Amino acid sequence: MTDETATTTGAAGTEVAGTEAPRDDAASTGVQDAVTAAETDGAGPGDGAVDGDDVLVTVEDLKVHFPIKRGIVLERTAGHVYAVDGIDLTIRRGETYGLVGESGCGKTTLGRGLLRLVEPTGGRVVFDDTDVSTLKGETLRKSRRRMQMIFQDPLSSLDPRQSVESILVEGMRAHGLDSGKESTRARLVELLDSVGLPESALHKYPHEFSGGQRQRIGIARALAVEPDLIVADEPVSALDVSVQAQVLNLLEQLQQRLGLTYLVIAHDLAVVRHISDRIGVMYLGSLVEEASSDEMYAEPMHPYTKALLSAVPVPDPTVEDEREQILLTGDLPSPANPPTGCRFHTRCPWKQDTLCDTDRPELRDVGGGHRVACHYAEDILAGRITRHEVEPELVHPDA
Amino acid sequence: MALLDVRDLSVVFKRKGTRPFTAVDGVSFSVEPGQTVGLVGESGSGKSVTSLAIMGLLRKRGAEIGGSVTFEDTELLTLSDKQLRDRRGRDLGMVFQDPLSSLNPVITIGLQITEVLERHRGMSRKEARVEAAELLDRVGLPDPQRRIDEYPHQLSGGMRQRVLIAIALACRPKLLIADEPTTALDVTIQAQILSLLSELVSETDTALIMITHDLGIVAGLCDDVNVMYGGRIVERAQRHDLFDRSRHPYTHGLLQSIPRLDAPRGEPLTPIRGSVSDNIEWEQGCAFAPRCPNATDVCWSEPPELKADDGRMLRCHNPVAIGDAVTEGAL
Amino acid sequence: MSILSTRKADKIDSLAEGGTSLAMDALRRTFRSPVAILGLVIVGLFVILAIISPFVAPKDPYRPYPELKAELTPSNIPGPMPGFLLGSDQNGYDFFSRLLVGAQQTLFVGVFATLIGVTIGMIIGGLAGAFGGWVDSLLMRLTDIMLSIPSLLLAISIAALMPGSQWTVIIAVAMIGVPVFARLLRGAMMAQRSSDHVLAATALGVKRRTIVFRHMLPNSIGPVIVQATLTLATAIIDAAALSFLGLGDSDWRRAEWGLMLGNAQELLSVKPSLAFFPAIAIIVVALGFTLLGESMRESLDPKNRR
Incomplete structure (x- = not known):
């Protein structure tokens, strides 16, 4: 699996082309950035139509803005939270795409927008050549079979009143997969077996399991409808450290056996790096960098990615003693009032006097499918720009 | 001589109608002045209960505490509530996981610090305010003069944790206990807080007990590490x-x-x-x-x-x- | 090896146990408290009494007895005499038998008033919770209006507008409960709407209707059941209040505690026990339902689990 993805990643420009291809309605969603982005990307190698078959999901300029309502009787919209603000990415069939970012960066909303669990404000999600963002009613409901989700909190995502059996059967029934009592039963046992739970679990209730076991039930529920894509939102962060590896290994085994495609959303870079073929880093509603897992670690180019990587503690004193940290000052700005220009400029230790606070950088390919949204990425990499102190800017959490 | 000496500490929770539950069982360790000691374990390992027992915060919660906790020749477990409160304010500081619920939501952060300063360091209101602003500056709260009159909800999680650290340090304690101080925070904010903690600890020669589930944090911060499992220490060594x-x-x-993070992609986990x-x-x-x-x-x-x-x-x-x-x- | 394998077998056995639903669990927790048991005993006795009273009442409660009538004067109502444990009421009927049978009528009023209130309230709250949006806004403003009128005033207005019958009382009292139940269910369903397991069901492609009936409603019903138990207590009291104010049942013969209490108000100086016993009966029963409801509320509270 790893090898295969490595080669795909090697083919430069494949994914760029993917994002760029169906751009005709980008203008209608009214985003200057996306249009310019597509134009810049067009300079790269590879052409639009070639790679259609190995791409499973294409996200184009996806936007999810939540209105902020004020007033009691007569509600009015006082502003918007720009949770996801123009994201382009592609996920290839059979790969694991990791999405990292800190709380409030919009990674969860992106995952839900992709699954149409929240209504996107703009942009498109194309799943296996079907534009999911325009589906309605019964078609949308049926389309859900192929895209599933695994949740962070395994307890709250399982209905406390349903036995494991009815939790698992529910999805199958919704899509007419529960043909016959015998075969359904066999399928349930098979599902439980594939996530490492005994048959006796069928008649128990969620609260009778440990955290790790509950997460296995959640995974089995997703698998029950034979999906192609699974969006896993913080799949291990609610679990005990010693149990996390079990679930991560299980996810990997299942991927190999069933040819699943994963979008893994997590705040823990080590987890994402371990499980993902490619990683996208999000900051305040947009992608700031995207690269293969190994490359992201070896050569992070965006200042935020650098800071993020340097902040992760490694359980090894020798590494820790030598680690050079890039400490960010200040807090994450409010997604309701994002900074102008580059959204990271208020905290960026490499911030320059020009461009950074005026022009929003596009996610551009810097070679080998490594995409970065920074005006000065190359200069930073080459050492032509050096790090400087940043005066922390205050952020009111409720602003 | 050790600053803190914990001997055979045990904590048993007894509730009517349920079996007694031993959360901490025969835990012994000591902390030298200026030393940083880690208590690592997963949920249910007893690491947090240990710290609460040391601080005397389990007294009214139906817990039976055994063993001894000696702090500079004083047995903490047998102190009266008043004496203990006094000691807690002066020599022992604590930082908790959730900074919001640890701060009083209806009192300005300045007042929450000056309160401590007035009570334990006998400062006048004016002096205390000046000192509070200095403390806030020291823990890296930007613009402390203005922020001092704000309420906890007006600060971000990371800033709240800084305030909490400022309160804990207000009395220049000899020992600081930090119970999962960064678990609720994002990784870049965590890095800020951890570097602040280690900086303050080394500057002021304060001893620190770091309680966490994250082995990475311990690896970078602690001199001695105690690994806890099921209420007992199972391994203790230098980091x-x-x-x-x-x-x-x-x-x-x-x-x-x-x-x-530094392992290549796909390296198997056991x-x-x-x-x-x-x-x-x-x-x-x-x-x-x-x-x-x-x-x-x-x-x-x-x-x-x-x-x-x-x-x-x-x-x-x-x-x-x-x-x-x-x-x-x-x- | 032997210890190892038996211990391990133990572990596996303990895994195979279980299968208790959350509702069962809550029920079991409820009846660990003595208060709940007291409530249950009171309510249980009341219900049993309501069922068997027509068969065990020593005399016919709906017929005057000449022995009693003979001694009945405007200034004297006969007290206990052989065969008549509590003597006569103001009409020469056997007071004790009427008191017993009164349990049935009182339960009838309480149960139906609550049931109607719950049903209408749940329809309103359920619609608001299931659809949200403008449906929710409209229905909730409606309940706000109902809530803004003091409950007894609301009941009095309804009772005054309708002919005096038992059903008038029931409906008037039921209306008090409607907005309460509506809000309660709506609130609980709104919380369910944004819960992970409802999101999970949506992501699975489960039909909207199935989600509402299988996930949202069952998980929201707990507080409604608790409130219904508590409402039974107040419904009985409210019904009595209406009767007391003369807005209740016009059939003075009916043996119902509220009505009996209402009709006894002018006779307090002649025979106070005519008011005293129905009043005590009402208080005890109301207390029983309240104790039961409160302990159920407590054990359903997720904060008190285990």
């Missing part, structure tokens, strides 16, 4: 010894099972099987036996003692062989 050659199968297993709910009682044997790859009959029948072994303390019948104990990545 290099512990991480380079973990001998207890639990510690070893943890290190093998957590994904490391999980610890089962979950904490599989534990057996320590009276019956080793609590970890049901999950342990090295378990033999003796582990299921005889509780292991914490013994000195290989330059560390170890509670195990069948420790990881020295040759195998080298943790990958440390090579």
Whole structure:
């Protein structure tokens, strides 16, 4: 699996082309950035139509803005939270795409927008050549079979009143997969077996399991409808450290056996790096960098990615003693009032006097499918720009 | 002489209608002045209960506390509530996981600090305010003169944690206990707080007990590390010894099972099987036996003692062989 | 090896146990408290009494007895005499038998008033919770209006507008409960709407209707059941209040505690026990339902689990 993805990643420009291809309605969603982005990307190698078959999901300029309502009787919209603000990415069939970012960066909303669990404000999600963002009613409901989700909190995502059996059967029934009592039963046992739970679990209730076991039930529920894509939102962060590896290994085994495609959303870079073929880093509603897992670690180019990587503690004193940290000052700005220009400029230790606070950088390919949204990425990499102190800017959490 | 000496600490929770629950069982360790000691463990390991017991914060919660906690020759467990409160304000500081619920929401942060200063350091209101602003500046709260009159909800999580640290440090304690101080925070904010803590600790020569589930945090911060499992310490060593050659199968297993940022993509993880709910009682044997790859009959029948072994303390019948104990990545 | 394998077998056995639903669990927790048991005993006795009273009442409660009538004067109502444990009421009927049978009528009023209130309230709250949006806004403003009128005033207005019958009382009292139940269910369903397991069901492609009926409603019903138990207590009291104010049942013969209490108000100086016993009966029963409801509320509270 790893090898295969490595080669795909090697083919430069494949994914760029993917994002760029169906751009005709980008203008209608009214985003200057996306249009310019597509134009810049067009300079790269590879052409639009070639790679259609190995791409499973294409996200184009996806936007999810939540209105902020004020007033009691007569509600009015006082502003918007720009949770996801123009994201382009592609996920290839059979790969694991990791999405990292800190709380409030919009990674969860992106995952839900992709699954149409929240209504996107703009942009498109194309799943296996079907534009999911325009589906309605019964078609949308049926389309859900192929895209599933695994949740962070395994307890709250399982209905406390349903036995494991009815939790698992529910999805199958919704899509007419529960043909016959015998075969359904066999399928349930098979599902439980594939996530490492005994048959006796069928008649128990969620609260009778440990955290790790509950997460296995959640995974089995997703698998029950034979999906192609699974969006896993913080799949291990609610679990005990010693149990996390079990679930991560299980996810990997299942991927190999069933040819699943994963979008893994997590705040823990080590987890994402371990499980993902490619990683996208999000900051305040947009992608700031995207690269293969190994490359992201070896050569992070965006200042935020650098800071993020340097902040992760490694359980090894020798590494820790030598680690050079890039400490960010200040807090994450409010997604309701994002900074102008580059959204990271208020905290960026490499911030320059020009461009950074005026022009929003596009996610551009810097070679080998490594995409970065920074005006000065190359200069930073080459050492032509050096790090400087940043005066922390205050952020009111409720602003 | 040790600053804090914990001997045979045990905490048993008794509630009507339920079986008594032993959260902490015979825990002993000591902290030297200026030293940073880590207590690592997963949920249910007893690490937080240990810290609460040291601070005397379990007294009214139906907990039976045994053993002794000596702080500079004073036995803390037998102090009266008033004496303990006094001691807590002056010599012992504590930082909790959730900074919002640890701060009083209806009082300005300035007042929450000056309150401590006035009471324990006998300052006048004016002096206290000046000192509070200085403290806030010291913990890296930008624009402290203005921020001092704000309420906790007006600050971000990271800033609240800084305020909490400022309060804990207000009386220049000799010992600071930090219970998962960064668990609720994002990783970049965590890095800020951790570097602040280690900076303050080394500047003021304050001893620190760091309680966390994150082995990475411990690896960078602590001199001595205690690994707890099921309410007991199972391994104690200096951090290099512990991480380079973990001998207890639990510690070893943890290190093998957590994904490391510096490990290449796809490097397999070796999980610890089962979950904490599989534990057996320590009276019956080793609590970890049901999950342990090295378990033999003796582990299921005889509780292991914490013994000195290989330059560390170890509670195990069948420790990881020295040759195998080298943790990958440390090579 | 032997210890190892038996211990391990134990572990596996303990895994195979279980299968208790959350509702069962809550029920079991409820009846660990003595208060709940007291409530249950009171309510249980009341219900049993309501069922068997027509068969065990020593005399016919709906017929005057000449022995009693003979001694009945405007200033004297006969007290206990052989065969008549509590003597006569103001009409020469056997007071004790009427008191017993009164349990049935009182339960009838309480149960139906609550049931109607719950049903209408749940329809309103359920619609608001299931659809949200403008449906929710409209229905909730409606309940706000109902809530803004003091409950007894609301009941009095309804009772005054309708002919005096038992059903008038029931409906008037039921209306008091409607907005309460509506809000309660709506609130609980709104919380369910944004819960992970409802999101999970949506992501699975489960039909909207199935989600509402299988996930949202069952998980929201707990507080409604608790409130219904508590409402039974107040419904009985409210019904009595209406009767007391003369807005209740016009059939003075009916043996119902509220009505009996209402009709006894002018006779307090002649025979106070005519008011005293129905009043005590009402208080005890109301207390029983309240104790039961409160302990159920407590054990359903997730904060008190275990």
